[in-house]
Amino acid sequence: MTEKTAASAPHAPSSKRLEPLRQVDAGMLNIAYYEAGPADGPVVMLMHGFPYDIHSYVDVAPMLAAQGCRVIVPYLRGYGPTRFLDKTDPRSGGQAAIGADLMELMDKLDIHRAVLAGYDWGGRAACVVAALWPERCIGLVSVNGYLIQDIARAMVPVRPEREVPLWYQYYFQLERGRAGLAANRRGIAKLLWKQWSPNWQFDDACFERTAKAHDNPDYVDVVIHSYRHRFGLADGEPQYAGMRRGLAALPPITAPTITLDGAGDGVAPATDGSAGASKFTDRRAHRVVPRAGHNLPQEAPEAFAEAVMELIKA
């Protein structure tokens, strides 16, 4: 099932910024996003993960725009200049919330259908929308396969070697973890970057460009809630109850899909893609990208952009 992509040289991170940003009220958020490419091109939503930001797509976005795509790269809730509209809204970080935000953004921008592409939280958002609103998804690019969380089985342990890289998730269950994240946003992020992408050489400027996005006033609350909800230890918001019921069934994804694993991913080790295969009911290809770590679009932008373009041309 697994295809190999060509080995690319370790990618020197670009120092440019994705600017200017646009902002739009969408659902409970004012979402900041970067846009590039022709307004009438096929739309690609590029979704970042934790603890990263839109600059995961600093090289992917111009590659896709140059090939005629309209590229939208939003800051997730809790990141960068994206803000909650209401001070009192709960800072939920559950998978339903992240998926709903993506839907709201597409609605607000009058985007009926798009290729949804992402990794980590952003890949999860893409999977959620692709599964619950299949008519909105032209195709899916997901790093690490099917990412909808099976919260009902969250208390089932995995092998100790696989639990170790999840230390931060256990840490965040404690108030100590909340205090630690609040006090050491950069320290924790940099540590995770190194653990998750052992082959990626990023410099201080590259790190700081993204770490600024974690100074968002809602970052700590959203992150902590996300990982507590992930284990069923924090309630979700009532407004997403219907989505949660849908997601609890681990719904299939019916759009054409390309899944990518990084051969050097230190938190979600590369697989042959068979584990989630039954969840993809249309054409699906799985690829292992040599050397790439968890932040795959920034580390291997060619492989990521190529997967998106294949879905658009198909």
Next chain:
Amino acid sequence: MSDSVDRWRRFLLGAAISGVASGVFAQGGPPARPAPVPPSSRRMEPLKHVDAGVLNIAYYEEGPADGPVAILLHGFPYDIHTYVDVAPQLAAQGCRVIVPYLRGFGATRFRGPATLRSGEQAAIGADVIALMDALGIRRAVLAGHNWGGRGACVAAALWPERCRGMVTVNSYLIQDLARAMVPISPKYEVALWYEYLLSDRARAGRAGCQPA
């Protein structure tokens, strides 16, 4: 500097260098660097068993019954064989060595099915004293690492009259539970991953789950 301070410094130096068996007042030079010791494959047997407090404690004993007592306390996730080479060395130098399995380890058992399976530091320390009481040991050198070092610290701090001296790996181990939620540098938090994994996730999660 007073004489007493100076003597105390020599005491600490001697204790650090010489370990349990040699006199703590010995004036040693720098410690000889031992070659890496291949792990011994022998087992510490036979075990003895004694009812002590809430436990029936399994322990290994070696050395003359009338020798000065050294209680060697293991940690997590280890067992009494942490002392497989230490015990005979001390016994050969005239110590009565007692090496118990902590609660939850090896052949040590709770006497009552309803007793809370507490692993708190007070319990580990109380087990040390209960064992000493059950064996009629009034005073001992308490030595340990990790959980065992903590048990030694607890017993030494709360029952100083029972402690001739203490050897502890990683220093003062009594947990400051009131400050347990104060984070430390991320690089040190990583090493504690198993503590977070094993924490009461249900209770911990509910404690702060309401997004602000």
